[in-house]
Amino acid sequence: xxxxxxxxxxxxxxxxxxxxxxxxxxxxxxxxxxxxxxxxxxxxxxxxxxxxxxxxxxxxxxxxxxxxxxxxxxxxxxxxxxxxxxxxxxxxxxxxxxxxxxxxxxxxxxxxxxxxxxxxxxxxxxxxxxxxxxxxxxxxxxxxxxxxxxxxxxxxxxxxxxxxxxxxxxxxxxxxxxxxxxxxxxxxxxxxxxxxxxxxxxxxxxxxxxxxxxxxxxxxxxxxxxxxxxxxx
Amino acid sequence: xxxxxxxxxxxxxxxxxxxxxxxxxxxxxxxxxxxxxxxxxxxxxxxxxxxxxxxxxxxxxxxxxxxxxxxxxxxxxxxxxxxxxxxxxxxxxxxxxxxxxxxxxxxxxxxxxxxxxxxxxxxxxxxxxxxxxxxxxxxxxxxxxxxxxxxxxxxxxxxxxxxxxxxxxxxxxxxxxxxxxxxxxxxxxxxxxxxxxxxxxxxxxxxxxxxxxxxxxxxxxxxxxxxxxxxxxxxxxxxxxxxxxxxxxxxxxxxxxxxxxxxxxxxx
Ligand SMILES: Nc1nc2c(ncn2[C@@H]2O[C@H](COP(=O)(O)OP(=O)(O)OP(=O)(O)O)[C@@H](O)[C@H]2O)c(=O)[nH]1
Ligand SMILES: Nc1ncnc2c1ncn2[C@@H]1O[C@H](COP(=O)(O)OP(=O)(O)OP(=O)(O)O)[C@@H](O)[C@H]1O
Ligand SMILES: [Mg+2]
Ligand SMILES: [Mg+2]
Numbered sequence: 001x002x003x004x005x006x007x008x009x010x011x012x013x014x015x016x017x018x019x020x021x022x023x024x025x026x027x028x029x030x031x032x033x034x035x036x037x038x039x040x041x042x043x044x045x046x047x048x049x050x051x052x053x054x055x056x057x058x059x060x061x062x063x064x065x066x067x068x069x070x071x072x073x074x075x076x077x078x079x080x081x082x083x084x085x086x087x088x089x090x091x092x093x094x095x096x097x098x099x100x101x102x103x104x105x106x107x108x109x110x111x112x113x114x115x116x117x118x119x120x121x122x123x124x125x126x127x128x129x130x131x132x133x134x135x136x137x138x139x140x141x142x143x144x145x146x147x148x149x150x151x152x153x154x155x156x157x158x159x160x161x162x163x164x165x166x167x168x169x170x171x172x173x174x175x176x177x178x179x180x181x182x183x184x185x186x187x188x189x190x191x192x193x194x195x196x197x198x199x200x201x202x203x204x205x206x207x208x209x210x211x212x213x214x215x216x217x218x219x220x221x222x223x224x225x226x227x228x229x230x231x232x233x
Numbered sequence: 234x235x236x237x238x239x240x241x242x243x244x245x246x247x248x249x250x251x252x253x254x255x256x257x258x259x260x261x262x263x264x265x266x267x268x269x270x271x272x273x274x275x276x277x278x279x280x281x282x283x284x285x286x287x288x289x290x291x292x293x294x295x296x297x298x299x300x301x302x303x304x305x306x307x308x309x310x311x312x313x314x315x316x317x318x319x320x321x322x323x324x325x326x327x328x329x330x331x332x333x334x335x336x337x338x339x340x341x342x343x344x345x346x347x348x349x350x351x352x353x354x355x356x357x358x359x360x361x362x363x364x365x366x367x368x369x370x371x372x373x374x375x376x377x378x379x380x381x382x383x384x385x386x387x388x389x390x391x392x393x394x395x396x397x398x399x400x401x402x403x404x405x406x407x408x409x410x411x412x413x414x415x416x417x418x419x420x421x422x423x424x425x426x427x428x429x430x431x432x433x434x435x436x437x438x439x440x441x442x443x444x445x446x447x448x449x450x451x452x453x454x455x456x457x458x459x460x461x462x463x464x465x466x467x468x469x470x471x472x473x474x475x476x477x478x479x480x481x482x483x484x485x486x487x488x489x490x491x492x493x494x495x496x497x498x499x500x501x
Binding site for chain 1: 279282283286287288289290312315316317318319321324325326327328333336337339340341383386387391
C-alpha cells in the first residue's frame with residue numbers, strides 16, 4: 001500500500017486538491033482510502049465521501065494532533081489494509097507546524113496557498129522543508145509575478161521539493177500530482193519506520209489539562225522564555 | 234527560438250468539442266481574445282501560461298514549434314517563456330515594491346536586478362498618475378498603480394517572448410501605451426479585451442463562446458481603417474480625460490475647440 005501524507009496550514013486547500021487528484025486516480029480503478037486527523041471537528045470526511053471512498057476520521061481532542069497521528073499510525077495503516085486500499089491518504093491538520101508528519105520512504109505532500117503571506121514558507125518549518133511535494137493553491141487570486149515570488153521563497157527553504165501549482169477549485173494541475181502519487185513507493189507496514197523530523201516533546205501540565213496560569217501549576221517539560229531586546233532596524 | 238505556438242482545441246463548458254480545433258500564433262503577431270463575460274477568455278490565456286496538456290478544465294493542449302512543451306524545454310525554462318498580466322487588479326503579497334521586484338528578478342535569473350527594478354518603477358510611473366516609490370508597500374498601491382507596476386514588471390523585468398494580457402483597459406492607465414510597451418518586437422502577444430479599439434488593432438482575433446474558441450477572424454483592411462479612426466477619436470477622449478482628471482473645467486469655448494476627426498464614411 002502507498003501511504004501518502006498530506007499536511008499544511010488550515011484551509012490552504014488540502015482537501016480540495018486531494019479530491020481532484022483522487023478523482024483522477026479513481027478513473028484508473030485504483031482502490032483508495034482516506035484518513036483525516038484533526039483536533040476538534042472536521043467536515044472533510046463528508047467531502048471525501050463524495051468520491052464513495054472508505055473514509056476514517058481521528059480526532060485528537062486534548063492531545064496535539066501530530067502526536068496523536070504518530071501514536072496511531074500503525075492502527076491507521078491496518079485500517080487502510082483492511083479496506084484493501086492500494087493508496088492510503090492521510091490528511092493531517094497539524095497545528096503549530098513545529099511538527100512534520102512526513103515518514104521516511106512515504107510520499108509527503110505539503111499544501112500552502114498564495115495568500116498566506118510571503119514569509120509563510122520560512123515560518124511553516126519542517127512540514128514544508130521535509131516535504132517531497134509542495135503544492136501551491138489559490139494562484140487564481142494573485143498575479144503571475146506574485147506566484148513566481150512565492151514559489152521562489154519555497155524553493156529557497158526546500159530546494160529539493162517538487163513544487164506544483166494546483167487550483168483547488170478547478171483542479172487544474174491535479175493530474176500532475178496524480179502522476180507523482182502513482183510513482184511513489186508502496187510499503188509493507190509502518191512499524192519500525194522513521195519520522196523525517198523529530199516531534200518536539202510537549203509533556204507539560206497543560207498537555208494534561210491544567211488550565212490555571214502560574215509556575216506553581218507547571219510540571220514536567222516546561223521551557224521558560226528567554227528575553228531578548230528587539231531593536232527597530 | 235519560438236517559431237510558433239499552437240493551441241489545440243479541447244472542450245467547451247458544455248463538454249463538447251470546441252469549434253476551432255487548432256489556432257496557430259506566430260512571433261510578431263498580436264492576437265485579441267474577445268467574447269462575453271464568462272466565455273472563457275481568461276481560461277484560454279491561462280492555458281497557455283500553464284502549458285496545458287489536456288489537464289485544465291478546457292482540456293486544451295499547447296504546442297510550441299509543433300512539439301509538446303516538455304520536449305521543447307525543461308519546466309523551469311518553459312515557465313520563463315511566458316509573462317502574464319492577469320485580471321487581478323491588486324497585489325495580495327505584503328512586501329515593499331523594492332523587495333518584490335528584487336525577488337521577482339531573482340526568480341527569473343536576472344543579473345542586474347536593482348537596475349532593472351529601478352527601470353520598472355520609472356516605467357510604471359510614466360503609466361500611472363501619482364508616482365509610486367520603491368519603499369511603498371505593494372498592498373498599499375491603488376488599483377491603477379498596481380496595474381501600472383504589473384505592466385512595467387512584465388515589459389521590462391520578465392521580458393518574455395510570449396506575453397499574455399488580460400484586460401488592461403480598466404485600470405485608468407493609458408492602454409495603448411501599455412500595449413505598445415508590452416508587445417515588443419517579435420513577441421507572441423495575446424490580449425484579452427472588451428475594447429473595440431484594442432480588438433481591431435490586433436492582427437487576428439479569437440472569439441470565445443461558452444468556454445470554447447468559436448471563431449478566428451483576421452482583421453480586414455476596412456477594420457484596419459476603422460481602427461485608425463478609432464485611434465484618433467481615442468486620442469481626443471484621452472486628452473479630455475486627462476484634462477478632467479487634473480481638475481480642468483470645460484468652458485463652452487474649450488468644448489468648441491475640441492476637434493473631432495472628420496466623420497467620413499469608412500469604405501472597404
Ligand atoms: N480561489 C481558490 N480557492 C481555493 C483554492 N483551493 C481551495 N480553495 C478554497 O479554500 C477553502 C479551503 O479549502 P479546503 O480544501 O477545505 O482546505 P483544507 O486545507 O483541506 O482545510 P482544513 O482541512 O480545514 O485545514 C475552500 O473554500 C476552497 O474552496 C484555489 O486554488 N483557489
Ligand atoms: N472550456 C472550458 N471548460 C470548462 N470550464 C471553462 C472553460 N472555459 C472557461 N471555463 C470556466 O468558466 C469560468 C469563466 O471563464 P473565464 O474566467 O475564462 O471567463 P472570461 O471570459 O475571462 O470572463 P470575464 O470577461 O468576466 O473576465 C471559469 O471558472 C473557467 O475556469
Ligand atoms: Mg481539509
Ligand atoms: Mg476574464
